[in-house]
Amino acid sequence: MDLAHxxxxxxxxxxxxxxxxxxxxxxxxxxxxxxxxxxxxxxLALTKAAMVAMYFMHLKxxxxxxxxxxxxxxxxxxxxACITYPDTAWRLLGH
Amino acid sequence: MSxxxxxxxxxxxxxxxxxxxxxxxxxxxxxxxxxxxxAMSFGGLICAYAALRMGSPNWPIPxxxxxxxxxxxxxxxxxxxxxxxxxxxxxxKHGNRERLRMFLLMTVxxxxxxxxxxxxxxxxxxxxxxxxxxxxxFGATFFILxxxxxxxxxxxxxxxxxxxxSANSYSADNHNSVEIAGLYWHFxxxxxxxxxxxxxxx
Numbered sequence: 539m540d541l542a543h544x545x546x547x548x549x550x551x552x553x554x555x556x557x558x559x560x561x562x563x564x565x566x567x568x569x570x571x572x573x574x575x576x577x578x579x580x581x582l583a584l585t586k587a588a589m590v591a592m593y594f595m596h597l598k599x600x601x602x603x604x605x606x607x608x609x610x611x612x613x614x615x616x617x618x619a620c621i622t623y624p625d626t627a628w629r630l631l632g633h
Numbered sequence: 634m635s636x637x638x639x640x641x642x643x644x645x646x647x648x649x650x651x652x653x654x655x656x657x658x659x660x661x662x663x664x665x666x667x668x669x670x671x672a673m674s675f676g677g678l679i680c681a682y683a684a685l686r687m688g689s690p691n692w693p694i695p696x697x698x699x700x701x702x703x704x705x706x707x708x709x710x711x712x713x714x715x716x717x718x719x720x721x722x723x724x725x726k727h728g729n730r731e732r733l734r735m736f737l738l739m740t741v742x743x744x745x746x747x748x749x750x751x752x753x754x755x756x757x758x759x760x761x762x763x764x765x766x767x768x769x770x771f772g773a774t775f776f777i778l779x780x781x782x783x784x785x786x787x788x789x790x791x792x793x794x795x796x797x798x799s800a801n802s803y804s805a806d807n808h809n810s811v812e813i814a815g816l817y818w819h820f821x822x823x824x825x826x827x828x829x830x831x832x833x834x835x
Binding site: 549594611 | 687835
């Protein structure tokens, strides 16, 4: 059971995650227009989540099967949101 | 025929259905399938939260009610505990049980501190009049999302304590259980990163 890959530099990942968290808190109080703020925050959160999955959960170094399993819930949820949210918005507009 | 194949498999000590798509560990595959299901639970809750929030014109700005700096520290703590978890796995890959145990206990400590801070936060909010039914659906969605996640942290603390207690049974050749427990812990960290953003910051 040899190491199949070089260990990623976990401390570098840690510094990135900590820095991005600080950046997120800064963006929250920076007073950007609401939609811009949401776009930045969602982008930062998804970046951090991807870093945890790729490096801490070793997805970057795993076989395809596990990557496919990991990708299934996000894809299903996007599909779910695409189907249901237009309906929600339509009702909100008073139809 | 199938009995003969099974007998051969038994003699050779290999698991059936080996293929290029088969992961090297069935336990790991099982944990990933569980996590995918769990991700759907969290995803469903977060999608419902988004839909309810879109439909409420008077939704409060979360950072005016919730303590963002306090929960940023909680987020940092969970990230730190993920780092100690990977360090523990790295240690046992090099056969070092003492360091594995130390890092696992640090991870458990981080998780326990997170739970303590969450209990403190909830107490503070409830004392200031925020309950499941207050402020429209803000209170309900907040307590359900953070509570469901808190239950996961609690399970993770128990799980990792059990792994730490059996640290002597792992070695450089046998650390699959540690890696699988780590997957669960990192998933809980990952979900918190999303909840922190969607519930506290946006």
